[in-house]
Amino acid sequence: xxxxxxxxxxxxxxxxxxxxxxxxxxxxxxxxxxxxxxxxxxxxxxxxxxxxxxxxxxxxxxxxxxxxxxxxxxxxxxxxxxxxxxxxxxxxxxxxxxxxxxxxxxxxxxxxxxxxxxxxxxxxxxxxxxxxxx
Numbered sequence: 001x002x003x004x005x006x007x008x009x010x011x012x013x014x015x016x017x018x019x020x021x022x023x024x025x026x027x028x029x030x031x032x033x034x035x036x037x038x039x040x041x042x043x044x045x046x047x048x049x050x051x052x053x054x055x056x057x058x059x060x061x062x063x064x065x066x067x068x069x070x071x072x073x074x075x076x077x078x079x080x081x082x083x084x085x086x087x088x089x090x091x092x093x094x095x096x097x098x099x100x101x102x103x104x105x106x107x108x109x110x111x112x113x114x115x116x117x118x119x120x121x122x123x124x125x126x127x128x129x130x131x132x133x134x
Contacts, residue, residue: 019045026050029067038067043074054089068098075109086113
């Protein structure tokens with residue numbers, strides 16, 4: 001927190017503070033992939049083979065286009081070009097538009113978006129599913 005003009009305090013924060021990268025196998029992007037909590041610094045620091053992107057509320061901007069773009073910008077700054085798989089939990093307009101508009105950049109950065117290829121049926125309810133092997 002820093003003091004602004006007068007006695008007003010201005011909070012300066014980022015979702016993830018700068019520091020060395022952390023490597024994980026699977027990461028669930030927090031808060032339904034809302035840009036208030038996930039930014040470029042998140043993807044520069046939290047490096048994973050798999051990211052799960054949740055959110056299916058366009059009114060709440062979930063998943064956020066800014067978060068998806070932050071993945072591209074953050075991954076571009078990694079030293080290695082390891083494969084990253086993005087796993088959306090819902091088929092949303094935001095995800096489809098981002099996928100189509102940035103497909104070439106995704107390929108350059110070795111990012112694959114995994115679409116559901118299976119359906120699970122449980123107690124009169126069905127939903128898409130995908131299998132992840134770590």
